[in-house]
Amino acid sequence: MAKARRVYCTFCGQTFVSSDEETCTLCGKTGGIMDPMNPAALTDLVAKKREEANSDQRVGSTVGDVVDNVLLGRRLIRLAAGGVVVLGLGLFLLLHKDFRSDPNSLSLYDVLIAAGPLIVGVLLLGAAYLTWREAKCAAVVDAAKSRQPDNKE
Numbered sequence: 001m002a003k004a005r006r007v008y009c010t011f012c013g014q015t016f017v018s019s020d021e022e023t024c025t026l027c028g029k030t031g032g033i034m035d036p037m038n039p040a041a042l043t044d045l046v047a048k049k050r051e052e053a054n055s056d057q058r059v060g061s062t063v064g065d066v067v068d069n070v071l072l073g074r075r076l077i078r079l080a081a082g083g084v085v086v087l088g089l090g091l092f093l094l095l096h097k098d099f100r101s102d103p104n105s106l107s108l109y110d111v112l113i114a115a116g117p118l119i120v121g122v123l124l125l126g127a128a129y130l131t132w133r134e135a136k137c138a139a140v141v142d143a144a145k146s147r148q149p150d151n152k153e
């Protein structure tokens with residue numbers, strides 16, 4: 001049996017003690033075992049660590065973006081749907097003959113009654129538009145934030 005020594009696996013990028021000089025006991029791949037003191041192994045390790053750090057950051061910010069976008073998206077849908085429903089109600093009041101004081105003409109009174117829901121509907125759609133803009137800005141802010149370490153308390 002071969003003597004156990006420190007080895008470095010170029011496949012999984014880990015340094016560990018093993019007596020097997022062919023097969024990595026951690027990832028099971030053959031042919032990637034090197035002496036951890038070998039400069040090539042160190043270069044490979046540094047490159048792997050960097051890759052790992054980059055991919056971690058990418059995954060983290062992607063998850064954050066998705067969560068933000070889901071929350072903003074739900075708000076956006078609620079506001080837009082509410083706006084459309086209320087606007088529809090306003091238009092219904094405005095255009096439906098049964099709700100008019102005089103079925104044959106549109107009076108100022110009818111317009112005033114319909115104006116409430118119409119204004120609320122426009123405000124809701126405006127809020128939806130602002131949320132949509134916020135969602136676009138949030139993506140930009142997240143990209144900037146991901147350059148800084150997270151504040152975990």
Ligand SMILES: [Zn+2]
Pocket residue numbers: 009010011012013014024025026027028029032
């Ligand atoms: Zn390995």
